[in-house]
Amino acid sequence: MDTLIANKFVTVTYTPDLKLLTYKWTGIVNFELGIEAFKKTMSFLQTHPCYFVLHDATEMIGTFTKLNDFMSKEVALNFEKHGGKRSALVISSDVFSVFAINQYLKVVKTNNVEIKLFRSIDSAMEWLKEKMLVE
Numbered sequence: 001m002d003t004l005i006a007n008k009f010v011t012v013t014y015t016p017d018l019k020l021l022t023y024k025w026t027g028i029v030n031f032e033l034g035i036e037a038f039k040k041t042m043s044f045l046q047t048h049p050c051y052f053v054l055h056d057a058t059e060m061i062g063t064f065t066k067l068n069d070f071m072s073k074e075v076a077l078n079f080e081k082h083g084g085k086r087s088a089l090v091i092s093s094d095v096f097s098v099f100a101i102n103q104y105l106k107v108v109k110t111n112n113v114e115i116k117l118f119r120s121i122d123s124a125m126e127w128l129k130e131k132m133l134v135e
Contacts, residue, residue, distance in 0.1 A: 009033040029062040088124035
């Protein structure tokens with residue numbers, strides 16, 4: 001597993017054998033650090049195969065609706081363009097984070113990427129691996 005970026009809000013790792021990006025979100029939502037992480041990973045996708053994404057937001061607090069426009073218009077489309085297949089989002093129990101993810105799901109539009117919410121990392125990984133085994 002390789003670490004692509006680590007700041008006080010998010011750590012992003014890449015697992016080459018699974019072609020998996022993992023975002024570990026922690027603490028209070030920070031728009032600038034979120035954008036920084038997404039830009040770095042979008043650049044990384046241009047040269048490294050990645051078909052699966054796991055967002056672990058179990059320790060995130062607050063709303064990230066400011067990120068929704070960028071995530072839906074830039075990040076999701078870039079992931080799909082470079083062969084993305086599935087994106088699993090493990091959400092926290094924080095009411096503002098739950099609200100933000102539901103708003104995101106209303107605006108994100110992809111043709112080939114499946115996006116699904118989970119309450120546990122284990123169930124999210126199980127779902128991602130179903131598609132990994134088919135590949």
